[in-house]
Amino acid sequence: MSRRMLLLALALAGLTLLLGSCSKEHEDLLTVLEGPVPKITLAQRLDPESVQLEWTVPNAGGVDEYRLYVGLYVNLGYAVLDSMAFWQATSEPELLYEDPGLAYVDPVLCEQAGLCDSLYVYTYFCVSAVRGGEESLLSPPAFITP
Amino acid sequence: MQARRLIPLLLLLTLPVAALAEGYQRAPISRESALLRSAFIPGLGQIEQGRTGRGALWAGGAAALVGGTFFAHMEYHSAAKDMENAEASYRRAVAGGQGIAAHAQLLEMKRLAPIADDRYDLRRNLEIGLALWWAGNLVDTWLFGGPADSAAAGDGAALPGHLTPVLQRGAAGLAWTIAF
Numbered sequence: 001m002s003r004r005m006l007l008l009a010l011a012l013a014g015l016t017l018l019l020g021s022c023s024k025e026h027e028d029l030l031t032v033l034e035g036p037v038p039k040i041t042l043a044q045r046l047d048p049e050s051v052q053l054e055w056t057v058p059n060a061g062g063v064d065e066y067r068l069y070v071g072l073y074v075n076l077g078y079a080v081l082d083s084m085a086f087w088q089a090t091s092e093p094e095l096l097y098e099d100p101g102l103a104y105v106d107p108v109l110c111e112q113a114g115l116c117d118s119l120y121v122y123t124y125f126c127v128s129a130v131r132g133g134e135e136s137l138l139s140p141p142a143f144i145t146p
Numbered sequence: 147m148q149a150r151r152l153i154p155l156l157l158l159l160t161l162p163v164a165a166l167a168e169g170y171q172r173a174p175i176s177r178e179s180a181l182l183r184s185a186f187i188p189g190l191g192q193i194e195q196g197r198t199g200r201g202a203l204w205a206g207g208a209a210a211l212v213g214g215t216f217f218a219h220m221e222y223h224s225a226a227k228d229m230e231n232a233e234a235s236y237r238r239a240v241a242g243g244q245g246i247a248a249h250a251q252l253l254e255m256k257r258l259a260p261i262a263d264d265r266y267d268l269r270r271n272l273e274i275g276l277a278l279w280w281a282g283n284l285v286d287t288w289l290f291g292g293p294a295d296s297a298a299a300g301d302g303a304a305l306p307g308h309l310t311p312v313l314q315r316g317a318a319g320l321a322w323t324i325a326f
Contacts, residue, residue, distance in 0.1 A: 008185050026266045071245040084245035126245050
């Protein structure tokens with residue numbers, strides 16, 4: 001092979017490597033959105049202090065545990081408070097959430113007080129699935145239904 | 147002041163080349179030589195072979211494809227950067243215990259992902275088009291240009307320093323501009 005042909009082959013190999021590296025970069029970018037994410041299907045108030053939660057996740061077989069997060073969203077009109085914290089881990093796709101504090105964040109209370117035009121207080125729940133030590137993205141927040 | 151000192155130097159450098167170009171007869175060029183030139187600058191091999199129109203077509207097409215690919219790359223880069231920022235905001239919101247804000251960022255990521263994907267596809271298609279154009283240019287240089295035998299062709303060494311006619315014309319133009 002002549003020196004010129006070798007140069008040509010080297011240029012071609014360099015171009016192929018460059019295109020290959022771009023492809024890898026793009027795959028990495030979208031990886032974060034891949035993988036099954038749980039979805040809360042039920043967040044029903046059973047009584048003022050307890051909520052029944054159920055969720056599903058695609059390919060539930062490989063899930064080691066689910067992590068339940070509880071959040072409080074308060075909109076005062078001029079300020080918003082959004083605070084969420086890990087509550088507990090479970091291996092089942094359902095949980096009975098019991099909390100005496102729930103009685104104080106019932107939307108009915110705000111209606112009764114006539115404050116719903118300017119004050120919104122909600123409790124919400126999110127779930128993530130852990131597989132092989134990797135935690136999935138959080139499920140969309142689920143608000144309590146009466 | 148320095149520019150004035152440079153003018154005689156430039157004249158000294160370019161005028162001999164321009165003088166050579168005046169009496170230049172295109173030397174036959176081997177296919178191998180033309181192929182190598184076309185590999186680095188599409189169309190240059192054809193121009194060297196005396197097929198200026200076709201060379202200009204290959205060069206113009208390649209330039210358009212390179213420009214388009216670069217534009218598509220910049221668009222993709224912008225979408226990818228937005229996506230990375232949304233992901234970083236999502237992680238920050240989760241770490242800061244802001245579930246609603248995290249969800250908003252997740253929705254933003256889902257909105258941006260197909261945009262980034264589309265732009266990536268556009269760039270990839272342009273890259274493939276450019277590669278095909280480049281390969282077609284090589285095939286054209288090899289199949290439809292000059293003599294096959296490098297020794298018989300003289301390998302384009304009619305002038306010292308292997309200066310191409312294109313460079314010579316450029317040098318002549320520069321010399322005339324400076325002289326004027």
